[in-house]
Amino acid sequence: MSATAVHPGGGLADHIHPEPQGFVKRYIFSLDHKIIGIQYLITGFVFFILAGLLAEVIRTQLLTANGGFVSPDVYNEVYTMHGSSMVWLVIIPLITGGFGNVIMPLQIGARDVAFPWLNMISFWIFPVAGLMLYSSFLMGAPVAGWTEYPPMSLQAGPGTSMWAAAIFLIGVSSTLTGINFVVTMYQMRAPGMTFTRMPLFCWAQLATAPLLMIATTALAAALAALFIERQFGVPFYDPTKGGSPVMWQHMFWFYSHPAVYIMVLPAFGMISEILPTFARKPIFGYKMIAFSSMAIALLGFMVWAHHMFTSGLAPYLQLPFMILTFLIAIPTGVKIFSWTATLWGGKIHFTTSMLFAVGFVGLFAFGGITGVFLAAVPFDWHVHGTYFVVAHFHYVLVGGSLMGIFAGTYFYFPKMTGRLMNETLGKWHFWLFFIGFNGTFLPQHWLGMLGMPRRVPEYDPQFQFWNDFSSISSYVMTLSILLFFINALYSLRNGKKAGPNPWGGRTLDWQIPSPPHYYNFKHIPTVYGLPYNFGQPLPYKGLEEELTDSPVHVGAH
Amino acid sequence: MAVASLPHGTAGHDGVDQLYADTRALRLQGMLLFLVSDCILFSSFIFAYLYMRNSGQGWPPPGISRLDVAFAALNSVVLFGSGATMHYALENWKHNHFGRYAFFMLATIVLGIGFLSGQGYEYTNLIYKEHVTWSGSGIFGASFFTLTGMHGFHVSVGVLYLIILFLQSVAGVYTKDKYFGLTAGTLYWHFVDVIWVVLFSIFYLI
Numbered sequence: 051m052s053a054t055a056v057h058p059g060g061g062l063a064d065h066i067h068p069e070p071q072g073f074v075k076r077y078i079f080s081l082d083h084k085i086i087g088i089q090y091l092i093t094g095f096v097f098f099i100l101a102g103l104l105a106e107v108i109r110t111q112l113l114t115a116n117g118g119f120v121s122p123d124v125y126n127e128v129y130t131m132h133g134s135s136m137v138w139l140v141i142i143p144l145i146t147g148g149f150g151n152v153i154m155p156l157q158i159g160a161r162d163v164a165f166p167w168l169n170m171i172s173f174w175i176f177p178v179a180g181l182m183l184y185s186s187f188l189m190g191a192p193v194a195g196w197t198e199y200p201p202m203s204l205q206a207g208p209g210t211s212m213w214a215a216a217i218f219l220i221g222v223s224s225t226l227t228g229i230n231f232v233v234t235m236y237q238m239r240a241p242g243m244t245f246t247r248m249p250l251f252c253w254a255q256l257a258t259a260p261l262l263m264i265a266t267t268a269l270a271a272a273l274a275a276l277f278i279e280r281q282f283g284v285p286f287y288d289p290t291k292g293g294s295p296v297m298w299q300h301m302f303w304f305y306s307h308p309a310v311y312i313m314v315l316p317a318f319g320m321i322s323e324i325l326p327t328f329a330r331k332p333i334f335g336y337k338m339i340a341f342s343s344m345a346i347a348l349l350g351f352m353v354w355a356h357h358m359f360t361s362g363l364a365p366y367l368q369l370p371f372m373i374l375t376f377l378i379a380i381p382t383g384v385k386i387f388s389w390t391a392t393l394w395g396g397k398i399h400f401t402t403s404m405l406f407a408v409g410f411v412g413l414f415a416f417g418g419i420t421g422v423f424l425a426a427v428p429f430d431w432h433v434h435g436t437y438f439v440v441a442h443f444h445y446v447l448v449g450g451s452l453m454g455i456f457a458g459t460y461f462y463f464p465k466m467t468g469r470l471m472n473e474t475l476g477k478w479h480f481w482l483f484f485i486g487f488n489g490t491f492l493p494q495h496w497l498g499m500l501g502m503p504r505r506v507p508e509y510d511p512q513f514q515f516w517n518d519f520s521s522i523s524s525y526v527m528t529l530s531i532l533l534f535f536i537n538a539l540y541s542l543r544n545g546k547k548a549g550p551n552p553w554g555g556r557t558l559d560w561q562i563p564s565p566p567h568y569y570n571f572k573h574i575p576t577v578y579g580l581p582y583n584f585g586q587p588l589p590y591k592g593l594e595e596e597l598t599d600s601p602v603h604v605g606a607h
Numbered sequence: 608m609a610v611a612s613l614p615h616g617t618a619g620h621d622g623v624d625q626l627y628a629d630t631r632a633l634r635l636q637g638m639l640l641f642l643v644s645d646c647i648l649f650s651s652f653i654f655a656y657l658y659m660r661n662s663g664q665g666w667p668p669p670g671i672s673r674l675d676v677a678f679a680a681l682n683s684v685v686l687f688g689s690g691a692t693m694h695y696a697l698e699n700w701k702h703n704h705f706g707r708y709a710f711f712m713l714a715t716i717v718l719g720i721g722f723l724s725g726q727g728y729e730y731t732n733l734i735y736k737e738h739v740t741w742s743g744s745g746i747f748g749a750s751f752f753t754l755t756g757m758h759g760f761h762v763s764v765g766v767l768y769l770i771i772l773f774l775q776s777v778a779g780v781y782t783k784d785k786y787f788g789l790t791a792g793t794l795y796w797h798f799v800d801v802i803w804v805v806l807f808s809i810f811y812l813i
Contacts, residue, residue, distance in 0.1 A: 065626065164633045229640040237633050267644045271651030275753070283742040284749045286655060292668065292746040297658050301651060 066161070066569045066604050079174075081166035082568050086173050087151030088466055091459075093177050094144035095535075100184070101135035104128050106528055109490075109521040115514050117507040125507040126193035127209075131183070133196030134213065137309065138220045139180045141451045145316040146262060147173065147227050149458050150255045152466060154231065156559035157249045159240025159577065161570050164233040168226050175223035183216035195505055197302060200287035200295040204280060214277040221266040221273070224312075228262030231255055240558070242577035247589075249557045249581055250339055254319025257343035261308045261315075261350065269305030272298060296361055303354035311350040313447060314414070315343055317454025318385060321407050324461050325389055327555050328404040329396025332582045335388035342381035349378045359427050360434045368427050375425035379418065386415050401553070402476030406457035409484055413449025417442060420495070438498025444491045456483070456534065463541065464548030468564045471545060475537040482530030489523025550597055556588060557581045562596045572602055631787050638791045642798045645761075649802055652757065653809065656750035671739060671747050675729070676811045682725035683807050686762075689718035690800040693769075697793045700776070703783050712773050715796065719766040726759050751810060758806055761799050768792055 070076050080086060107128045111119040120128065155163055163169050190207030192198060203210050235256050239248065248256075275286040276298070285291035287298045318339075326333040333339065355363055355371045363371075389411050398404065420442040423429050433439060456479075463471050493516040498504075502513050509517065551560040558581070562571060572595050579589030660666050667673055696711035730752075733739045741752040772792045775781065781789060 165637060168637075225644050229637055229644065232640055233633055233636045236636060237629070263640060263644045264647050267647040268651045271648050271655070275652070275655060278753065284753070285742070285746055286659075286749055292659065292662065292664065293749070294659060294662060297655055300658070301655065304651075 066602055068604050069568050079170060081162070081170055083151045083155050083163045083166070083169060084466070084566065084568075084570075086169050087148050087153075089173050090143050090148035090151060090176065091466075093173075093180070094140050094148055097135050097139035097180055098144075099535075101132050101140055102528060102531060104132035104135070106524065108132060109524040111507055112509070112517045113521045115509055115511040115517075120507075122507040123193070126505070127187070127191035129505055130192045130195050130198075130213075131187070134183060134192070134217070135180075136447070137196060137313070138217055139176075139183065141313045141447065141455070142224060142309070143176055143220075144455050145313060145451060145458075146224070146231075146255070146258060147176065149251075149320065149455075149462065150227070150231060150258075150316060153462060153559055154252050154255050155234060155238070156465075156562070156566060156570060157252050157557050158235060158238060158243060159558050159571060159575055160234060160238040161574075163230050164238060165230050168230050172223045172226040172230070175219050175226075179216045179219035179223065182212060182219065186210075186212040186216070197306070198276070198298075199302075200276070200279075200293075200298050201289070203276065203298075204288055211277055211280045214273045214280070218270055218273045218277070221270045224262045224266045225270075228259040228266070231259040232263070235259075240574050240577050246337065246340070247577055247580055248340075250322035250333065250336070251316070251319035251557075253340040254315045254317075254322070254343050257347040258312050258315045261312045261347055265305045265308035265312070265351070268301060269309075272301035272305070275301075296358070299358050299361055300354070303357045304351075307354040307357065308347070308350040310443075310446065311346055313451045314454070315346065317410065317451045317458075318343060320454050320458040320461065321389065321410055322385075323555070323557065324403055324407040324457055325392050325411075326396075326582050326584065327461075327553050328399045328401060328407070329393050330399070330554070330584050331392060331396040332580075332584055333388070334391035334394075335384070336580060336582065338384050339388050342384045345381040346378060349374060349381070353378065353425075356425050356430070359430045372425055372427050376422060379422050382418050386411060386418075401460070402471070402473055402480055403457050403460035403553075405477065405480040406453050406460065409480065410450060410453040410457060413445055413453060413487070417445025417449055420445065433498050435503055436498035437494040437502045437504055440504050441491045441494035441498060444494075448487060448491070453483075456480075459534075459538070461553065463538070464545075464552050465559060465564050465566075467542055467545070468548055469541050469543075469545030470548045470552055471541040472537050475533055475540075479530045479533045479537065482526055482533065486523045486525075486527030486530055490520050490527055493517075493520050556584065558590065561588070561590065561593050567602075569602060572596055572600065627785055631785075634787055635790065638794055642794065645798070646802075649754075649757070649805075652750075652754050653805065656754060656809065659746040659750060662746070666747075668745055668747050671744060672737065674751075674811050675732075678725070678729060679807060679811050682722055682729070683803060685718050685725060686722040686800060686803055689715045689722065690797055692718060693793050693796045697789055700781070700786055700789055701783070708776070709773075712769065712776075716766055716769050716773070719762055719769065719796075723759060723762055723766070726755065726762075754806055755810070758799070758802055761802070765792075765796055765799050768795060 070081070076082075077085060080089070107120060108125070111117050111125055111128075113119070117125070151163070151169065155161070186192060186209035189212065190209045192203065192210040192213040193206050194202040194210070198210065198213065235248070235252060278284045279286050279288065279293070285293040287293045287295050289295060322333060322339055353371060353375045355367060356375045359368055359371075393408070400408075420438070424433070424439065424442055460471055460476055463469070497513055497516050497520075500513070502509055548564050550563050552564075553560070558571075558575065558577075559566075561575075571593075573592045575590045575592040577590055581589065583589070692711045692714040696708050696715060699705075699708040699711060738744075739748055739751075741748050741756075769792055772788055775788060776786075
């Protein structure tokens with residue numbers, strides 16, 4: 051490699067080390083960020099199937115007002131495990147460890163993340179923690195909901211300790227990933243890629259990584275205290291021994307509110323890549339989208355107590371938490387506005403990925419608006435602990451994060467596998483999912499307004515019609531997800547060959563072969579501008595040999 | 608990790624090759640971020656302690672006497688002293704004075720063990736003379752033993768870490784220009800010191 055390609059922080063970036071040999075080193079204990087990312091995706095989707103089945107148990111139970119599908123005790127276990135798995139084993143690993151690992155180093159023009167070994171360890175903690183969590187079914191799974199408020203979580207069976215240990219471990223994995231990503235993005239960007247030229251997906255990961263690092267450790271402390279109290283009787287949360295159950299709520303939500311942004315910011319990032327690509331137009335307000343992610347991450351740490359308006363929080367604290375929460379609507383609104391303006395006047399290609407991206411914008415905006423409702427103290431008093439809350443966060447997490455994950459899967463599947471997913475099946479997936487999703491969760495808003503509490507196995511017969519509507523719609527949603535898995539498995543072998551850049555993307559990841567070589571780039575390119583200026587020449591130099599058969603100088607400069 | 612074993616590198620300033628400079632920058636930032644997240648772990652428990660302390664039953668709670676400030680202060684001096692010796696150890700390494708480095712490094716390890724012994728003595732006194740225990744003394748025992756125990760665990764890990772670093776430096780793993788391990792060890796040790804400043808203040812002084 052020529053000496054001119056050496057960048058200021060250079061020796062590391064320019065070095066290609068020999069390809070690992072053997073199946074185990076290449077695909078099991080791989081150090082390659084792309085393989086590790088795909089491992090995250092596969093594991094995450096397996097847990098997604100389990101969590102989805104649990105969701106269907108919930109909806110089937112609620113088909114009739116008297117329940118009867120499972121016993122009330124089992125029902126408690128089912129919704130607790132559904133929530134815990136969806137948050138910690140599905141969405142967070144898929145969207146940070148999965149897509150973050152596969153795409154982020156490619157987009158910044160790096161050969162790998164900063165600490166490949168740490169990355170491998172982060173991944174392998176995840177399936178172990180997942181199995182630990184599911185093993186709690188054998189000893190009486192946790193029953194107090196995914197939030198596990200004491201004193202109930204102190205009184206439940208041994209599965210709750212297992213829950214705490216498993217979530218603690220998955221938190222360690224998240225923290226390590228966060229550290230890894232921050233260092234990678236700070237130190238390993240290609241020459242010329244200043245922060246204000248970095249693709250928006252990377253900006254989203256840059257906003258998310260500190261949340262992973264800081265918020266998750268706070269949760270670790272809360273979980274450790276819960277575990278210690280349950281196993282050794284050391285009082286933290288038990289009010290009869292001087293502890294405080296409200297303290298758990300503070301510590302839990304200090305993590306779990308930022309966790310909402312951990313789950314949705316990377317989806318924002320993917321949407322910001324997909325919309326300009328399929329509208330064939332520069333993204334509107336690049337800097338505003340980038341900085342609003344940072345603003346959301348920062349504000350996310352200051353609003354946790356809005357989950358606790360009915361927990362005896364002092365009135366003089368309720369007002370600032372309400373106002374700070376309202377403030378988050380501003381950077382979020384900036385994003386929604388920028389995305390809409392990106393579409394305006396664009397030449398829009400409605401691929402499956404684009405459908406999911408546009409669907410995301412609408413559904414997330416809807417969920418965001420009900421979030422503003424809930425932030426208002428008097429309204430929250432009325433609907434706290436009802437199905438309104440359930441509907442709200444499913445609009446944000448399913449209509450938002452999960453739609454983002456689907457959009458990202460259709461978008462990046464060709465980069466990861468070299469083959470396109472089937473568009474016809476994909477469009478069936480989108481429309482069935484979109485209709486099924488809205489049918490499932492839209493009625494829950496008025497069920498909640500009318501006073502149907504969440505987490506109950508039986509309910510007042512007056513709510514029967516809309517619950518049936520919701521359950522039947524959820525079966526449609528499940529069917530659509532089945533189509534998605536069939537599509538992915540089918541396309542893995544039989545999909546159309548994608549070529550390096552099937553969508554006409556302009557970020558660095560699209561300028562190299564699909565799937566990329568283990569070393570990503572033959573030569574680290576130099577970056578001269580923003581990636582989103584459609585219609586102008588690409589702002590990169592040094593990519594000429596990427597798609598040719600020119601040899602790679604392994605272990606040399 | 609592959610990067611560390613690479614023999615190649617473009618010659619940079621001061622004869623340190625560029626590859627090492629890059630690796631060092633990555634690891635330094637990684638280490639600092641790890642310490643940040645560790646700091647949050649302590650902060651969360653400190654929050655829990657202050658929250659429970661302010662729950663209205665007075666502090667220390669009825670039936671428990673105040674902690675012995677004099678002994679803890681002496682023990683703190685031992686730990687802060689070890690921070691100073693650690694600093695001199697690294698400085699002497701940078702200036703290639705191996706003998707003085709070894710002296711200060713061993714002094715740090717001895718002082719670290721001294722602090723842990725002091726903590727052990729204090730625990731023994733509390734548990735056997737004053738009958739204050741982890742699980743049997745309400746929120747006082749819970750917060751005191753959890754936080755100081757967590758800190759003590761960090762000191763123990765630190766002592767082991769320093770012993771390993773010392774053996775590595777004797778075995779010639781580090782050179783005058785390439786000594787990231789020693790930098791990381793020093794950072795960790797200072798971090799543990801700083802945490803103790805906070806714990807000492809909130810448990811013994813206020």
